[in-house]
Amino acid sequence: MDVKQPPHVETPVAEESSSEVSNANESPKKISLWRRALGLIWDTFEGDPEERRFVRKVDYFLFSYVMLGYFIKYLDQQNYSNAFVSGMQEDLEMYGNERNLLVTYFNIGIIIGTIPSQLIQLQYVRPSIWIPSCELAWSILVMAMAGAKTPQTLYALRFFVGLLESCSFPGYAALLGSWYGPTQLAKRVALFEQSSAIASMFSGYLQAALYTGMNGKSGLKGWQWLFIFDAIISIPIAAWGFFAIPDHPSTTRAFWLKKTDREFAVQREVNMGRAPSSKLTWKKLRKIYTGWHLWAFIFPYLMVAQAGQGSGFFNLWLKDQGYSTSQINTIPTAGNAISVIASLFAGTIADRTGTRKETCAVICVIVIVSNILLSVWDIPRAALLLAFFLSFVSAAAQPLIIAWGQEVTQNNAELRQMLVATGNIFTYAFMAWIPLVAFPTYDAPHYKYGYQLLIMFGGLAIVGVYLFGWLDEWDRKRKATRAATGQEESGQGTSLAE
Structure with missing residues (x-):
C-alpha cells in the first residue's frame, strides 16, 4: 500500500528550494572599499567567509604565540x-x-640540538609540550647568566641556551607551514622572523633604560639586570605556549578549536594537496636527505643568511665612533624597524603575486650594494651609516625562501619538517666560524675582508634562488608528463608514506 507524505513535511522542502533559488538570483554582497584596502595587506579581510573565520582564529592563538x-x-x-x-x-x-x-x-648548541629536537616533535612529544618546555628551561639559564663571573661560565650557559633554543625556529616554521595556505604563508613567516628585529629593538631600549635606571641597584650592573628582565619576560610567554600551540591539523587537541574546526582543518589540507604528518622511518629520512628538494632549498637559505651578517657589527662601529652607551643600544633599532617594514612589504608582494624568486633577487641586490659600500669603507660617515641600515633589508629574503620551500614540498609533511631544521644547522655551522675568521673582534670595526666575503654570499644567494626556481619548474613539468602518460610518480616531492 502506498503511503503519501503528509503535506506539512513537503512544505519546508519547497520553502528551502525556493529560498535557494532566491539566494542564487541575489547579487553577491559587495565588499566595502576599506575592507578591500585592508585585504591588500592582510588576507582575513577578504575571501571565503569560512576560511577567513578559521584563519582568524589560528592567527589569534598560534600566530600570536609564534610571534x-x-x-x-x-x-x-x-x-x-x-x-x-x-x-x-x-x-x-x-x-x-x-x-x-x-x-x-x-x-654549537643549536647545531647539535636541531635535528634531534625535530625528530622528538615528529615521533615522541607534541610540539605543544616540547617547545614551551624548552623555552621555560632556557629562560632560567638566561637568568643565570646574570651571575656569571668569568667568560667560561657564559660559554657553558650559552651552549645550553642554544641547545634548548634549537627547537623553536624550525618548529615554528613547520607549524606555520601546516596551518596556512600558499597565499597566506610568506607574510606571516616574514612577520614571525621579524619579531627577532622587534626583539633587538626592545633589547636595545631595555638595556639603555636599565643602564640608566638600574645600574648598581642591589649590587648588580645594568647588563646583569638585562638578563634577569629578559627571563622575567620570557617565562609567562613560554607558559602560554602550552595552550596556544595546536600541534598539526591531523593531530590537534587544541581547546580553542571546535570539532567542526578540526574537520575543516583536515579537509583544508586535502584541498591544498598537503599531506598530513605520519611516522618517520629511516627509509623516509634517507629519501629526504638524498632528494634534490632539501639541498636546493638549503643553498639559497644559507647564502641569504650569510650575506646579511653585516648588520650584526653595527654597534661596534658606533662604539668606535664615540657614541654614548645609550645611543649604541638605540640607534641600531632604526635598522630593525627597516627590516620589519621590508619583510612585511616583500612578503605581501610575494603572497599576492607569487613572485618569490624575483622578490628574493631584488633583496639580494640591495644587500650586495650595502656590502660593497662597507667593503670600500673610506667613504663619508653618512654613506657608511646608510650602508649599515641597508644591510638590515637582508632579513626580508629568508622568510620568502621558507614560505617557498613549504609550498614546493607541501605534499611531503616530513620533508617540510626537516627543511628549516637542516637549513638552520648549515646556517649556524657557518656562523660558528665566519665571525671568528672574517670579523675578528680585534679588527673591529674595520675588517680586512669580511664584507668582501658577504658580497660573494649575496651573489651565490641570487644563483641559489634561480636554481631552486628552475628545479621546481623542471620537477612540475616532469610530474605533468608522467601523469599524462600514466606513469607512477615516486619523486621526492610526493608523500613518503609507505
Missing part, C-alpha cells in the same frame, strides 16, 4: 650583544675574541 615565542627566543639569543657594549666587556675582561666565542658556543 611572541620567537621574540623571546631572539631576545634571549642576542642580549649578550647589548650587555657586551654596556659594561660586560670591561667587568669580565673580554678584550680578546670572547664576544665571537659567545656566538660560537651558542651556535
Whole structure:
C-alpha cells in the first residue's frame, strides 16, 4: 500500500528550494572599499567567509604565540650583544675574541640540538609540550647568566641556551607551514622572523633604560639586570605556549578549536594537496636527505643568511665612533624597524603575486650594494651609516625562501619538517666560524675582508634562488608528463608514506 507524505513535511522542502533559488538570483554582497584596502595587506579581510573565520582564529592563538615565542627566543639569543657594549666587556675582561666565542658556543648548541629536537616533535612529544618546555628551561639559564663571573661560565650557559633554543625556529616554521595556505604563508613567516628585529629593538631600549635606571641597584650592573628582565619576560610567554600551540591539523587537541574546526582543518589540507604528518622511518629520512628538494632549498637559505651578517657589527662601529652607551643600544633599532617594514612589504608582494624568486633577487641586490659600500669603507660617515641600515633589508629574503620551500614540498609533511631544521644547522655551522675568521673582534670595526666575503654570499644567494626556481619548474613539468602518460610518480616531492 502506498503511503503519501503528509503535506506539512513537503512544505519546508519547497520553502528551502525556493529560498535557494532566491539566494542564487541575489547579487553577491559587495565588499566595502576599506575592507578591500585592508585585504591588500592582510588576507582575513577578504575571501571565503569560512576560511577567513578559521584563519582568524589560528592567527589569534598560534600566530600570536609564534610571534611572541620567537621574540623571546631572539631576545634571549642576542642580549649578550647589548650587555657586551654596556659594561660586560670591561667587568669580565673580554678584550680578546670572547664576544665571537659567545656566538660560537651558542651556535654549537643549536647545531647539535636541531635535528634531534625535530625528530622528538615528529615521533615522541607534541610540539605543544616540547617547545614551551624548552623555552621555560632556557629562560632560567638566561637568568643565570646574570651571575656569571668569568667568560667560561657564559660559554657553558650559552651552549645550553642554544641547545634548548634549537627547537623553536624550525618548529615554528613547520607549524606555520601546516596551518596556512600558499597565499597566506610568506607574510606571516616574514612577520614571525621579524619579531627577532622587534626583539633587538626592545633589547636595545631595555638595556639603555636599565643602564640608566638600574645600574648598581642591589649590587648588580645594568647588563646583569638585562638578563634577569629578559627571563622575567620570557617565562609567562613560554607558559602560554602550552595552550596556544595546536600541534598539526591531523593531530590537534587544541581547546580553542571546535570539532567542526578540526574537520575543516583536515579537509583544508586535502584541498591544498598537503599531506598530513605520519611516522618517520629511516627509509623516509634517507629519501629526504638524498632528494634534490632539501639541498636546493638549503643553498639559497644559507647564502641569504650569510650575506646579511653585516648588520650584526653595527654597534661596534658606533662604539668606535664615540657614541654614548645609550645611543649604541638605540640607534641600531632604526635598522630593525627597516627590516620589519621590508619583510612585511616583500612578503605581501610575494603572497599576492607569487613572485618569490624575483622578490628574493631584488633583496639580494640591495644587500650586495650595502656590502660593497662597507667593503670600500673610506667613504663619508653618512654613506657608511646608510650602508649599515641597508644591510638590515637582508632579513626580508629568508622568510620568502621558507614560505617557498613549504609550498614546493607541501605534499611531503616530513620533508617540510626537516627543511628549516637542516637549513638552520648549515646556517649556524657557518656562523660558528665566519665571525671568528672574517670579523675578528680585534679588527673591529674595520675588517680586512669580511664584507668582501658577504658580497660573494649575496651573489651565490641570487644563483641559489634561480636554481631552486628552475628545479621546481623542471620537477612540475616532469610530474605533468608522467601523469599524462600514466606513469607512477615516486619523486621526492610526493608523500613518503609507505
